[in-house]
Amino acid sequence: MPAAIPATRRPELSKPPLPADAELIPKLLAGDETAYAQVVRAYHGLMIHLARAIVGEAFADEVAQEAWVAVLRALPRFERRSSLKTWILRIVSNTAKSRLRHESRSVSLDDTMSEQPIVDPARFKSNAHWASPPAMWHADTPDALLASSQLRSCIDAALRALPPMQRAVVSLRDMQGMDMETICKVLEVSESNGRVLLHRARSRIQQAIEEHETR
């Protein structure tokens, strides 16, 4: 019978707590398979989530597996300037980005630099005030919006249509609740570019909801 775990450190159901990086890293370096399994159990889902956002459903599992090999190869050189989790996710991001470049040479990873406006300029008067302002939406809570399977597919389609880096930022920030500083480290973008990517992504999803909710 294991000793009782203090309430503050009690793990989620069926998920044993992951030891601190300082305890975990030496075990991983020593090739301890139990430690491998612990770290894979803790981070693999999130790695697939991130890989999916960048490279799409079809290659996400492969990218995550490939990233694990890269992680354990590079681990002896890990300088611990960030947490192990951030560092692992950065490797996933890089693995996914190179996979994406390989799979579709022409695809542009992000469009931070594009001058495309957030809202169609035709919706503003010459003094930059609204000419066609936003209309009321039928639903006014997330649950009410998500109750419509049609709207859910509109949101999914809008997410799929985002440039990969926008999709990655919005997935990590708004869907995963990760902080922007970590996200920018993981995706290797500057804080200001990260914020631009996030706002563009959110605006496109908002637009998709608007089209559905005001028709």
Next chain:
Amino acid sequence: MSFMPNCQDVTKHSSDYLDRSLSRWKRLGMWFHMMMCVDCRRYVSQLQLTIATLKKHPKANPPPVSNEQVDNVVKHVCQNLKPDD
């Protein structure tokens, strides 16, 4: 952006406003604009609702990882690490 943003400025800075990453001065300007402009108030609250909806989206959570998947990854890693190390 001067102190008082116009509606188009509001749409550009609305994420930063909601995430509290604008300077106090810009934040105040946005707040004043929205006090007076019902359209921008609606625009920003719809953006806020969009963010809240993404958070609750069924795909917001990473996929669950099965024991079998863990074993496969560990096996894959062990096989691929050996030749190089």
